[in-house]
Amino acid sequence: MADITLISGSTLGGAEYVAEHLAEKLEEAGFTTETLHGPLLEDLSASGIWLVISSTHGAGDIPDNLSPFYETLQEQKPDLSAVRFGAIGIGSREYDTFCGAIDKLEAELKNSGAKQTGETLKINILDHDIPEDPAEEWLGSWINLLK
Secondary structure: OOOEEEEEEOOOOHHHHHHHHHHHHHHHOOOOEEEEEOOOHHHOOOEEEEEEEEEOEOOOEOOHHHHHHHHHHHHHOOOOOEEEEEEEEEEOOOOOOOOHHHHHHHHHHHHOOOEEOOOOEEEEOOOOOOOHHHHHHHHHHHHHHHO
16 A cells, blocks of 8 residues: 555646646655545545645636546545545636635544645646646655644
């Protein structure tokens, strides 16, 4: 089992790129990782450390590839009390639902007993053409919280 499982939800691929970049950085820091783009809940261990990275689609919606995961969290309320997670949202402040998807995912994970480590990073693509940059900066402080 990997030390950290990265879970990405993306419509145009931005969150996937961020997840893959952060997986490389985590491995350079000595962690083992597994990166899953749009996994189903049953694909994941109900323990360990998850890093959830999601863009926001439409009016604050979960990306299509992560909708089944989110819906299962809502409907089944699994016991995730042995999961610690970090969260990164990608969106545009032009919309009043800025990073709405990560807010929804974070809420459902907490409702299932998962414990959040650190603050959620919300990346405004209007300020950051390359979302990997602020994500990498955030990752350094997040790693310190895992120790």
